[in-house]
Amino acid sequence: MASITSVRLARLLGSWRHGGPAYAELAERLRLLSIDGRLPDGTRLPAERDLALTLGLSRTTVAAAYGRLRDLGALMSVRGSGSYVALPGGPALPAPDASGFLDLTKAAMPAAGVVEECYGRAAAQIGAELGGSGYELLGLPRLRVAVAEHFTRRGAATDPEQVLITTGVQHGLSLLARALVSPGDRAAVEQPTYPHAMDTLLAAKARLVGIPVSPDGWDLEAAEEAFAAASPTVAYVMPDFQNPTGASLAPEGRERLARLAERHGTLLVADETTALLDIRRGPLAPLAAWSPTSVTLGGLSKLAWGGLRIGWIRAPRSVLARLAQARPALDLGTPVFEQLVAAELLAREDLLVAERRTRLAAGLDALTGALAEGFPEWRVTEPDGGMAVWADCSPLSSSRLVVAAHARRVALTAGPRFGFDGAFEHRLRLPFTASPDDLSDAVAALRAASTSWSAGPADAPLITV
Ligand SMILES: Cc1ncc(COP(=O)(O)O)c(C=O)c1O
Known part of the structure; x- marks a missing residue:
């Protein structure tokens, strides 16, 4: 099984402190890293003492975070061997394809007409x-x-x-x-x-x-x-x-x-x-x-x-x-x-291109319109094509937004999943492949998610390595 060093995990964690209880925020971020694949199932986490030292936390805080993940079924500890990431199965995070979930983790469309x-x-x-x-x-x-x-x-x-x-x-x-x-x-x-x-x-x-x-x-x-x-x-x-x-x-x-x-x-x-x-x-x-x-x-x-x-x-x-x-x-x-x-x-390539163009243009319009209303402070560059916008959601944390949006039944992928070593914490990929109505609902849910917690203190790196 792969293991991850405390220094590398600290980089992946990025800026995870937002003014709440440290153990809960650390557990939340570790859970996100496991859900979106940055910490693959079965990865052995660093020993509590090592991670505490690297993050400048007390060992009790890291132990409490690991304990919380164990309670959620997201971590398995084996005496004498260490703690291993376990993929979610518990009730806390339903799969995004469960009914009533708006899945924006996939930039993909239903089959074209032809x-x-x-x-x-x-x-x-x-x-x-x-x-x-x-x-x-x-x-x-x-x-x-x-x-x-x-x-x-x-x-x-x-x-x-x-x-x-x-x-x-x-x-x-x-x-x-x-x-x-x-x-x-x-x-x-x-x-x-x-x-x-x-x-x-x-x-x-x-x-x-x-x-x-x-x-x-x-x-x-x-x-x-x-x-x-x-x-x-x-x-x-x-x-x-x-x-x-x-x-x-x-x-x-x-x-x-x-x-x-x-x-x-x-x-x-x-x-x-x-x-x-x-x-x-x-x-x-x-x-x-x-x-x-x-x-x-x-x-x-x-x-x-x-x-x-x-x-x-x-x-x-x-x-x-x-x-x-x-x-x-x-x-x-x-x-x-x-x-x-x-x-x-x-x-029938030309037909396919034309059909996708119509759908994507409508999606892009709906998404950028909803974002301009819901998040006028975000920087959103409209692409000339493709399936997603790469929004600058500063000063909000993309990872936090993703966790909060999940609770409102909108599944998204946090910016750092698209980079290595924890970069892009203030970026959010928003696909516009869904229907215009679903896209407006998704942005409304994001808006509600972002106002249900305060943005917290400015994101400053905890450690420099
Ligand atoms: C850039 C890029 N490459 C490859 C893939 C995977 O493509 P396929 O479904 O054909 O395996 C995707 C899917 O989203 C993609 O965005």
């Missing part, structure tokens, strides 16, 4: 596939052709042999990490970034290096410094409607990033999960058009439906061969039926 029709079309085609073995390690040839055309149309000429079909983008990421990242490798990721990409790279034992990004764009000077200092093996970026900031990298930025990666021999990995969720930006060619050696991850989860579980990897042939070789240890291919559905969907 999805059902495409399932029907695939059903009429599956018979012709049943005579084969059904094992397609690289993907159905028909879908590989459709994906290659998708890239070529968008400005990155692609051969079907450069395409591997995956079971969703997350699966593609796991395959990449397994095949191309070795323990101790440096991996550059945007800060903030998509949390499960960080999880995947950390699971491959990579050491993360940050590339700062905000709704105003990428800090490429900082990226250059980070690359010079660390020479990362891979750099994972989202050039279009970055999750969570919504920022897009301009063509000059794509060129600069491509050359930077080239100079350092870094494998550039572009995640295009959100690339076609344009509201008012207009199309931009994929990063691959600037960097022929880069790898692109894409899929249909956001454009069509997450339940389809179809993604793809576009890569130079030599990289694709390594991925194909590594794949059987993970799985032996993606379901054929869903690949047929995906090929039908890609033939």
